[in-house]
Amino acid sequence: MLSTAPSHAVDLDRAKALYLEGKYAEAIPLYQTAAREGDIEAQDRLGLMYAMGRGTRQDGQQAVVWTTRAAEQGSVNAQLNLGSAYNGTPGVARDPVKSLYWYQKAAASGDALAQYFVGLAYAHGAGVARDQDKAFEMFSMSAKQGNAFGQYNLGVAYATGSGVGRDMAKALANFESAANQGYGNAQFALAIASAKGDGVPVDALKARGWFMKAAGSKDPATQYLIAKAYMMGQIVPADSEKGIAYFTRAASQGHVESQYSLGYIYLNGHGAARNLSEAGKWMIIAQHEGHPQAGAAVESIRKTMAPQDFDEAAALAQRWLQTPH
Template sequence: MSKAANQAFVFAQSNLGGYYSMGQGVEKSAEQAVYWWRKAAEAGNAEAGANLARAYSLGEGVGRDDALAATWAQKASDGRNADAQYLLGILYSQGRGVAQDNDLAFRWWMKAAVQGHVVAQYNVGVVYRDGQGVGKDERQAFEWLSKAADKDNDLAQFALGGLYWDGLGVTKDPVQAARLWRKAADQRNAFAQKALGTAYCEGVGVAQSSADAAGWWLKAARQGNVDAQLASAYASANGVGIARDDKAAESWWLEAAKAGSVDAEFSLGSLYYRGVDGKPNYKEAAKWFFKAAGHGSSGAKTYLDLMKENGQLDSKML
C-alpha cells in the first residue's frame, strides 16, 4: 500500500471512530469508537490519539485510565493536535496520570491557544489573570480572554466582563462589562447572570432596575449558584424587584444552606426569629443560629446570647 493510500486508510479509521461516537450512519457505540480510534492512533493519527486520550480520561467506551489518557494525549500533542494539547494541560493542572505541574499545564494550553483552541485561550487568560503557573499579567489576560470571548465562549465573556468591571488590564468600563455579562447570561452562564443582576441592582453599567436584578438573580439561583440564591432570598425577604415573600426567601436560604453557606444559616436564624409571615419560631431560629455560630458567625453568637437573656432558649435547644 502506498504512503498516501495508507494515510487515507488511517484517516478513514479515525473517522469511523467518530461515526460510532456520534451514532452517525451506524449504531452509536462508545466501545466501537475506541476500537477504531485505537487502530488509527497506533498508526500515528493525532486526531484519533486525541479522541482516544479523551475516552480514557472520561471512561467512555473503555475503563477510565488517567495514565493512558496522558500517554495518548502526549503523543497526539507532539503531533500538534490542539484538542490533545488542551487535554494534556488539564491533566497536568489536575495531576491526573502525571505529576501535578501548573507550569506544564500552562505551556500546553498556550500551544493549543495559539492554534485557536477556544477553551485553551480562556484558560490561558485565566492563568495570566490569577498568576498561577505564570507571572500575573492582566494585559495578557485581557488579550487572551478577548480572543475567546470574540468566539462567543461564555466563560471568557464572563471573565472579560470582570476585567472591564474592575479595570484590570483595560480601562474600567462598566457598560462594556454589563454587555459581556449579558452575552454570557443569554447562554445560561449562572455567574454572568448573578453579576448582571448585581449591575442592575446597583445601576452601574446599566439603568437601575430592581425588577431586572431580581429576574437575573432568579435565573442563576435556579441553576444552583449559591450567591444568586442568597441574592434571591434577600430580594424576596425585602421586596426588592418582586413582591415580598418570606416563604420564597426561606426556600432560597435553605438551598444555599444545603451548599454550606454560613450567611444562609444566619439569615434563616434571623428569619425564624422575627417570624415567617410574622410568626416567630424560636426553636428553628436557635437551630440555625447554632449551625451558623458553629461555622464561625459572630452575629449568630450574638443572637444566641440575646435569646438566652430573653428566655427564648429552653434546655432542649442547648
C-alpha cells in the first residue's frame, strides 16, 4: 500500500518557498494551518511573522501566543525569540523575569546568543539579582562558542575586573575576536586601547584604523560611541557636525541615549545652534522611549517656550514616533 506525505507537510514546504520569495501574504495562511496542527517550525515562523508584520498587521500578542506554543514544545529558536519579545517588542509588555526565563531555557540547550543575553541580565540585574560572577560565567560560555557579543562582553569583564581579576591581555584578545567578526563596539574598544596605551603600546595609527572600522557600523550602540568621540575629539579631531550626524543615525534606530543627547545638544547649544523646538522634539521622544532624565528636561523646556511653540515641538515628536525609521 502506497503512503502519502501528510498534507500539512506539503503545505509547509509551499509556505517556506513563498516566504523565501517574500510572498508573506500567501505564506501566512499555510503557516497558520500547520501551526494549528501543532507543527513547531510553523508556530515559530508564524510568531515571527506576527512580530514583524509580515503578511499581516503587526501583532505582538499573537506573536507571543504562537512563539510560546513552539517554545513549550522545546524549540530553542522560539525560546530565544520569546526572551527577546519580553525584552522589548511592540505590543508586548516588557517583563524582564519572563524574558530571562526563556533565555535561560535556550541557554541551557547551548544557544550562544541566549547565553550572552543571560549574562547581560546578570550583569545589569534585569529580572534577577545582579551577579557579576554569574555574568562572567555566561559570557565565557557564549564567547567559547564564538559569539561576538559574548566575546565583547567577556572582554569588558576582563577590562573592568567584573566577576574576574582585571586582565587586559585577555580583554584585548576577546575584543579582537569580536572585532574580527565586525562587531563595532569591540572595534571601538580596540581603538581606545591603542589610543591610551592600555595593555598595548600607544599607536595612533592603529587607533584610527579601528576607529574608522567602527565608524562604518550600523549598530546604534556603536554609532553612539562614535558620535561621542567626534563631539569630544577622542581619537579623531573634534567635529560636532559628524557627531550630530552619528547621534541622529543612532536615534533613528531607537537608541534612547542618542535621542537624549540630541535634545541636550539643541537645548544647550553644544556643538550646534540652540534650538528649543528641536530640543523639545528629541527630549519628548527620549521621554517616550523611557530615558530617566528626559521628563525633567521636557518640563524645563515647556516652561521656557511659548505654549504654541511647545505644542509644535510635541507634534514634531509625535510625527517622528509614528514614522517608520
